[in-house]
Amino acid sequence: MHPSNDEVAAMDATGLHRDKNYKYIKKMETTFRKLVMMLLGAIVLSSCSEDDIQLEGPNTSCEIIEVTGTISEPTVWKEGFVYVINGSNVRVTSTLTIEPGVIIKMKDARIEVVNGKIIAEGTAQKRIVFTSLADDRYCGDSNGDAAASTPEKGDWEQVYLSTSAGSVFRYVDIFYAGQSSGGNTKAFSIQGQSAASFTFDYCRIAHTLYLPGSSSYAFYGTSAMKDASVSRFTNNAFYDNGRPIYFDAFYQLDPSNLFHNPEKPAMINSHNGIYLNLNTGGSGLSVNWNNTEVPYVSEYVSVMQVHPTATIHIKPNVIVKFAHPGGGIQSYKGNVHVDPTAILTSYKDDERGGDTNGDGSTTVPATGDWKGFRYTDGGTIAYWITGTNILYAGNE
Template identity: 50%
Template sequence: MKNFKIIILLIIASLVTSCSKDDVPKNTNVPNVLAVTTDTPADITNTQAKLGGNVVSDGGSIVTRRGICISLTINPTIDDPNNDDVIEMGTGIGAFSDTFTGLPSNTTGHIRAFATNATGTVYGENKTFTTLGGCPIVNVTAGITTPTTWTTGNVYVINTQVNVTETLTIQPGVVIKLGNAGKIEIRNGGKIIADGENGNHIVFTSLKDDSVCGDTNGDGNATTPQKGDWLNLYINGGTNHQFEFCDFLYAGANDGGYRCAVQIAVGGTSFSFNVCVFAHTASSTGFTSQFAFYGGANMKDPAVSVFTNNTFYDNNIPIYVNGTYSLNPNNSYFNPANPAQKNAKNCIWVFPDGGNNITVNYNETEVAYVMDGYLQKSTGSMNIGPGAIMKFPQGNTYGLNVINLSLDVTAFLTSIKDDARGGDTNGDGTATAPAANDWYGYYNRNTSAWASGANILYAQN
């Protein structure tokens, strides 16, 4: 019996000896030093990508800093701020990631994850990613002196005044980006044919506008487009210019007192604008010529100056036309994607020219007309149609002195302060209210008397 017990004890001792510390299985997946891996970039577009990494071990010391380094060159670090961007993304062990926007389009970048503890900083492996293509850039620095075509797929960059003295054809989908001094002027002999397509507009916009053709100026999200980022399209000559499905955005830098997206000179009245958008044109205190589309005294005849199916929003005053111009009522004055977004002074501004033997029709009902002076008309006729509203600024230099005026019973002649009819046309909210004697009145040349009635309001006479 005694010998049996000794044998058992010897067996137990042998088992204990065979299970020494060196024989315990190890978890080889848990390193005993600080370690981080770099995620493969994902969800890549032309301006953004999902980037991150994973701290798989803190090496026995708390990770106080982790994140990613991005560069255009291989193996970025946290120690080269002139060439590498460092983005911190928390502390501790574990995975981390985020989606980063404002990246330059069509660009290959390098990324490494990093982690820092008391012993120092370590990096994951270098990984590359390429953002999707923006548009190939064509810098326009000289005038158009020979027949030229700007082709689909490109972005044309203008940082100075470009004069067009020959035919420039702009294909559908072309993007034109303009810097602070950017301006296109059509002169005698010049012509622009810019026929976009539904769903494939031609866009004239700011160099800072990354929403079309990506980050053309290569500054990521450091800048965003603003009103007045470029000057204007100045039609100063030529004939039969065509603009269809074109967008004019962020124009209106100060051009000799004018803040416009498009300006028409006396020699540039032969044109067609159809299904175009005019938005985000700059305005400024003290400027009188703040119209997204400045036709002014020169835009007289709708048979020569064709303007149809266009849209205005987020401008100061949408359009300025001659008193002889019958503006098509199919234009609109709000953002189709956000109907509440209109224009600061949502109206049609009218230059006080009566013309000779001309019949002019005022049939727009979405916004009011504003007569910018005392219009005298001794020939022809003027028809203010159903629901149309004509307003007059304050003073005895604003009114009508006309023959053969047809004023519909549902139309109104009233003060620019009359917000109850045609909305807040002077853009001052409730700061002003209409009152008697606000404007001069309507003098009827047929009867040689001042006219009055239920639809002639707040006049002096």
């Protein structure tokens, strides 16, 4: 028996019979599949959604503006758009103003500020977000793949300030950066003394890729970041990174900065410390090392020679860790003041200041892990200082 013409018309492409409700059923199936994909995406992102501050309002799609090349004239990025930088670096040589609530999504690229500046001033209610192109939490599914991709550490490179002065980042989030560039991974970095003139306030850097053995820091201030009146760095938070921050040993870090997620304090950084550039004498400078949330860390390979006109005050309950067998610090006629409750110890010392080197129990501290604390009068008197608060030094 052969099917009638009406029945043939009711067959789908596979030859299977379908009834008059076929179109309605297919529409329901399509809708159901979309709902499943959305649910899967929500499940995948739920854990990280809880980790980070979310913008007010629904997570809806924004109109996409693709950005390439050089921003060579004053430019404003407007709220309600998502600015996508995908596959090629963008250079800023003029003033780029970013309005509160703007989302910037990036993939395999970085922003370079050269002889220009960025003015990114968000608010507590409308934060500005730099994140991965795969991050559907902000402005929806900008890469159009539903739940097929999720944001990962190192999806994009960094924001890089060079020969730039006067940039402002306030209420700004920088997520999923740190893609390797020449073996180095960073979310935000400055190079050159002029670039050290910036404001960084109420910002968050999180989920930055860390590569062991590389110059890998979420915020890389270098030796240029040494004057707190020039490099204004306050009320910021670091979490789920490797090494959070690196700057000159004479930079006075404001105590308002945090090294954990304010919403989930147990979320910290794998190598949680304040990393110092000790390859400097600090002529005429004075600094207080007074942060007690995390240790100060020196990875310098030699003993730091503090300039005779400089002063370092290591304050109560502060922990300083040294990572290299040749590392240490030298006091000239007492210009390095160590409070009796402060501790100088090995980078491997997890008992004091936590697992700062991020290897669990793989390594344990031992005598000779660092050189020690040395006193000199610049003449014939020189000796290694010992005490119950100076641990695992080699003193040779």
